[in-house]
Every structure is written in structure tokens, then in C-alpha cells.
Amino acid sequence: MTLNHSNFELLSNETAITLAKKLGLVKTDATLKCREIGDGNLNYVFHITDTATKKGIIIKQAVPYAKVLGESWPLTLKRAAIEANALIHFKSYCPEFVPQVYYSDEQLAITIMEDLSHLKIARTGLIDGDKFPLLSKHIGEYVAKTAFYTSDLHLEPSAKKEVARNFTNPELCKITEVFVFTDPFFEELPGDYEVELTDAAKSIWNDQEVILEVAKLKQSFETEQEALLHGDLHTGSIFASDTETKIIDPEFAFYGPVGFDLGQYTANLLFQAVTRNPAGKEEIFTHLQEFWDTFEETYTSLWNTQNKSPFRQVNGYLSYVLTKFRKDAYGFAGCELIRRTIGLSHVADLNVIEDKETRIAAKTTTLKIGAFLIKKREELDVPAVIEALKQHT
Ligand code: ADP
Ligand code: MG
Numbered sequence: 586m587t588l589n590h591s592n593f594e595l596l597s598n599e600t601a602i603t604l605a606k607k608l609g610l611v612k613t614d615a616t617l618k619c620r621e622i623g624d625g626n627l628n629y630v631f632h633i634t635d636t637a638t639k640k641g642i643i644i645k646q647a648v649p650y651a652k653v654l655g656e657s658w659p660l661t662l663k664r665a666a667i668e669a670n671a672l673i674h675f676k677s678y679c680p681e682f683v684p685q686v687y688y689s690d691e692q693l694a695i696t697i698m699e700d701l702s703h704l705k706i707a708r709t710g711l712i713d714g715d716k717f718p719l720l721s722k723h724i725g726e727y728v729a730k731t732a733f734y735t736s737d738l739h740l741e742p743s744a745k746k747e748v749a750r751n752f753t754n755p756e757l758c759k760i761t762e763v764f765v766f767t768d769p770f771f772e773e774l775p776g777d778y779e780v781e782l783t784d785a786a787k788s789i790w791n792d793q794e795v796i797l798e799v800a801k802l803k804q805s806f807e808t809e810q811e812a813l814l815h816g817d818l819h820t821g822s823i824f825a826s827d828t829e830t831k832i833i834d835p836e837f838a839f840y841g842p843v844g845f846d847l848g849q850y851t852a853n854l855l856f857q858a859v860t861r862n863p864a865g866k867e868e869i870f871t872h873l874q875e876f877w878d879t880f881e882e883t884y885t886s887l888w889n890t891q892n893k894s895p896f897r898q899v900n901g902y903l904s905y906v907l908t909k910f911r912k913d914a915y916g917f918a919g920c921e922l923i924r925r926t927i928g929l930s931h932v933a934d935l936n937v938i939e940d941k942e943t944r945i946a947a948k949t950t951t952l953k954i955g956a957f958l959i960k961k962r963e964e965l966d967v968p969a970v971i972e973a974l975k976q977h978t
């Protein structure tokens with residue numbers, strides 16, 4: 586379906602307020618303040634607050650191109666509807682971990698949602714040393730529930746295919762296919778890296794074993810339809826506090842391999858593990874273990890109680906599925922580590938390191954660990970990953 590862009594109009598702080606009033610989402614007689622707070626790459630985010638009650642709402646608006654890639658990379662506005670629908674789907678399975686959607690409009694490409702400003706973006710918090718004691722357990726539970734409830738084990742396979750039809754997301758998938766799975770692995774394709782990393786990058790480009798495994802991982806991303814994924818589950822898509830966790834920004838949602846969500850979160854924890862001192866590393870190792878333990882426990886319990894497949898009790902089937910998720914996840918995690926280091930979109934975890942030598946050392950490590958995860962993904966578990974990290978840092 587092609588959208589008629591003629592009804593699209595980029596909001597301003599003023600028109601955002603007018604819209605919120607028209608929709609009855611704020612009091613018409615209130616004194617309202619609006620600020621564009623989007624730090625993201627693709628969209629605008631308007632934060633409207635009632636200056637008396639301090640209560641707020643968020644209006645997120647997509648624009649017809651990728652903000653960071655420039656107007657030369659046109660991008661469907663349909664992603665706003667995908668995001669709103671995905672939030673609603675995920676909230677039905679994990680109400681505590683997903684913001685409330687108040688309103689969405691496909692023509693304006695907006696999603697109006699719960700204000701989460703009392704929480705902190707997990708990436709920023711982890712960089713600041715926040716402990717977020719429940720974060721990784723919550724994310725493990727969230728991935729297990731969304732992966733299980735949207736799969737063929739819970740939905741009728743024909744119903745699942747209907748859901749998947751509403752989440753065909755070719756343009757956003759293409760961003761991942763190009764920027765995560767392709768460009769970073771070829772010297773001649775676009776990249777963005779510090780010159781001091783050239784040798785480390787070349788050793789990836791010249792490693793045919795890595796390149797072959799990435800081809801397989803990319804194929805799996807392109808062809809498998811295991812579950813409705815978030816599709817962009819890095820720590821910048823998560824709001825957190827000591828007690829609460831909310832997952833935002835599922836505009837990349839599509840039916841894909843479960844390991845992709847698991848792998849992106851894993852990799853983004855590993856950026857922290859690489860950059861921290863030994864005591865700080867241990868905190869991240871705990872996050873990693875809690876994430877995987879909670880994911881596997883939750884998934885297992887859903888399997889045992891709500892799996893509709895006639896094969897559910899066949900010995901070895903659950904462990905086959907969990908093992909596949911794990912192998913995929915470590916491979917995808919490796920791709921994420923590499924693309925955030927030498928590809929077009931970087932992470933603050935590495936770039937905030939001011940001392941050049943320290944930063945280059947950290948980035949060299951993320952490249953090495955990335956290649957290691959990709960090549961060894963069949964045999965890895967959390968202790969093996971921790972061991973490798975300790976050896977490389
Ligand atoms: P993008 O898709 O452009 O990355 P995000 O959905 O990640 O956009 O939002 C970008 C930023 O806007 C977030 O990092 C956060 O600072 C702010 N933001 C987004 N959603 C909310 C929300 N519900 N409550 C408060 N702030 C939000
Ligand atoms: Mg974002």
C-alpha cells in the first residue's frame with residue numbers, strides 16, 4: 586500500500602499542542618509547554634507538559650526520510666503505524682513493560698503515548714553507572730513472552746501469518762540488512778571508523794569464516810518468521826529505573842528470528858562490559874546471566890503451560906528450540922558489536938571514552954569479541970562469553 590503523503594504535515598511545538606487539545610488528551614484550559622526532545626535517528630518526539638500538574642504526553646512523529654541519513658534516504662511513513670501496532674501487540678502480552686498508546690494516526694505518522702520522562706534511557710544510565718537491578722530480568726521476561734505468544738506455538742499458524750502480514754516492514758528491514766549485515770563486512774562498502782581501527786577492521790574483512798557466518802545470519806534474518814520481533818532492542822530503546830522497565834521504539838518490528846532481539850540486547854550489554862573496570866564488568870556479567878536465565882526460565886514455563894503444539898512434550902524439542910535461539914543470538918550479537926564499531930551508526934558507550942588510546946583499545950576489543958561470537962556461536966553460553974571478555978580486556 587502506498588500512503589497518500591498529502592495529508593502529512595510536520596508538527597511544530599504549537600501544532601502538537603493544538604492536536605493534543607483537539608483530541609482531548611490535555612485540558613483545553615491548561616498552560617502547556619512543548620519541546621522536541623528526539624535524540625533518535627529517524628523521528629521527531631514532542632514532549633507536552635501541563636505546567637501546573639507536571640503531567641505529560643509524548644507525540645512521536647515519523648518523517649518521510651531518515652533524519653540521520655538525510656533526505657536522500659526516503660523512508661516510509663508506514664513505520665509509525667507499525668510502531669503503534671507493535672506497541673499495542675506487545676502491551677497485550679507484557680503490559681508492565683510497554684508504554685500506553687493513547688492515539689495514533691497513519692496519515693500524520695504519529696503515535697501519542699505515555700510520558701516516560703520519570704525514567705532514564707538504559708544506555709545513558711548504564712554509562713552513568715546506574716545499577717538497574719531488575720532491568721535484565723525484565724528484558725528477559727519481555728523477550729520470552731513476546732517471542733512465545735506471537736509464535737506458532739501459541740497462535741494458530743494461519744492466524745500468525747495474518748499477524749505477520751500486518752508487520753511486513755521491508756524498508757526498515759532493509760536498513761538492518763544493509764547497515765547491520767552487509768556494509769560493515771566489506772571494505773569497499775560504506776563505513777565509519779577511526780583510522781586507528783583499520784588493521785582490526787581488515788582482519789574482519791579478510792576472515793572468510795566470519796564473512797560466511799554473517800551470510801548465514803543475514804539469510805536467517807531475511808527468511809525466518811519465528812515471532813514478532815521488536816527489531817531494534819538496544820539499550821537506547823529501553824527506559825529504566827531501579828524498579829521499572831519500559832521498552833519503546835518498535836518501528837523495526839517484523840516477523841523474524843527470535844535470536845535477533847536476544848542478540849541485540851546481549852551486544853549492548855557487552856559494550857558496557859568492554860568499557861568498564863573489573864568491578865563494573867562484574868555488574869554487567871550479572872545482567873547478562875540474569876537476562877539469559879530469565880529468558881530461558883520464562884520461555885520454558887510458557888512452553889510447559891501454554892504450548893499448543895502436539896509436539897510440545899517430545900523429548901529434546903524445547904532444548905532444540907532454546908539452543909537455536911542461543912546460537913542465533915550470539916551470532917547476531919557479534920554483528921551488532923561490529924557494526925556499531927565500524928558501521929554507520931555508533932554507540933555512546935564507546936564514543937564517550939575521551940582518551941583516544943583507551944577508546945581505540947575498547948573498539949578493537951568489540952571487533953574481536955564480535956568476530957569471536959560470530960564464529961563460535963554454536964558452542965557459547967554466558968560463562969564462555971564472560972571468559973572470552975576477560976581474556977580480551
Ligand atoms: P527514534 O525512533 O527516532 O530513535 P525513540 O522512540 O527512540 O525515537 O525516541 C527518541 C527519544 O525521545 C528517546 O531516547 C527519549 O529521550 C524520547 N522519548 C521517546 N519516547 C518517549 C516517551 N514515551 N516518554 C519520554 N520520552 C520519550
Ligand atoms: Mg530510538
Ligand code: MG
Pocket residue numbers: 768769770771772773774775776
Ligand atoms: Mg564497509
Ligand code: MG
Pocket residue numbers: 625627817834836
Ligand atoms: Mg527508532
